[in-house]
Amino acid sequence: MNREKLINAFESIATAEGYKFHSAEERYIPQFTSHYPALWLTPPTFHSIEGKNHGAITYSVKLHAMQDGAKQSLKRRNATRIELEDMLLRLFTTLSQEEFVAEVENIQICHSSQTLSSHGEVAATATAEVITIF
Numbered sequence: 001m002n003r004e005k006l007i008n009a010f011e012s013i014a015t016a017e018g019y020k021f022h023s024a025e026e027r028y029i030p031q032f033t034s035h036y037p038a039l040w041l042t043p044p045t046f047h048s049i050e051g052k053n054h055g056a057i058t059y060s061v062k063l064h065a066m067q068d069g070a071k072q073s074l075k076r077r078n079a080t081r082i083e084l085e086d087m088l089l090r091l092f093t094t095l096s097q098e099e100f101v102a103e104v105e106n107i108q109i110c111h112s113s114q115t116l117s118s119h120g121e122v123a124a125t126a127t128a129e130v131i132t133i134f
Contacts, residue, residue, distance in 0.1 A: 002057055002132035005100050006044055010063070013094045014039040017087055019065070029064065036068040036121060039091075047129060056102055056131050063088065063126045064112075070120030077122050081111050084124035092128060102131040 007023050014021040019039040022032050026042055033040065044059040065084045069077050088109055096104045105128065112123040 001134045002100055003044055003046075003059065005098075006059060006061070006130060006132060007041065009095055009098050009101070010039070010041050010061075010091070013091050017091065019087075026064075033066060033121075036066055038066045038121075040064040040066070044130070051134075054134060056133055058129050058131045061128055061130055063091070064123055065126070066121040066123045068120075069122035072122065080122040081124060084111075084122065085109050088124060088126040092126070095130065100132050100134075102133050105129045105131065 011021045011023070017037075017039075019037045020033075020035050021039050021041070022028075023041040023043065024032070026040070029040055040063065042062045042064075044061050047058040047060045049058075050056045065088055067080045067084060069080055072080060089107070092104045092107055095101055107126060107128040109124055109126045112125060
């Protein structure tokens with residue numbers, strides 16, 4: 001019900017942050033991510049529903065935020081990880097202000113020790129549960 005609204009909200013927020021947005025299964029990351037910064041949203045997973053004609057739907061979401069890092073020094077890569085973490089937190093804060101979003105819960109952010117593509121990017125992955133209203 002609210003899946004399309006959720007994807008569109010992520011795209012709007014990512015674009016406003018200056019990120020190239022993609023939404024598809026993770027296996028496509030290497031094929032479609034060549035411009036950075038990029039934000040990759042895996043298809044939101046329907047977690048639960050409360051109510052029949054109106055109520056709340058909870059989606060589990062997974063986002064990969066990526067910055068170019070192939071030629072960065074170790075110190076700069078660490079700074080980029082902090083920037084990615086800050087951006088992901090801002091993204092979820094902005095998302096929580098959408099009219100159809102009741103709450104964002106259980107945010108977790110981890111930094112990837114390996115690249116998601118062959119470009120040598122710095123990546124952080126965020127997961128959360130987003131409770132939407134219908």
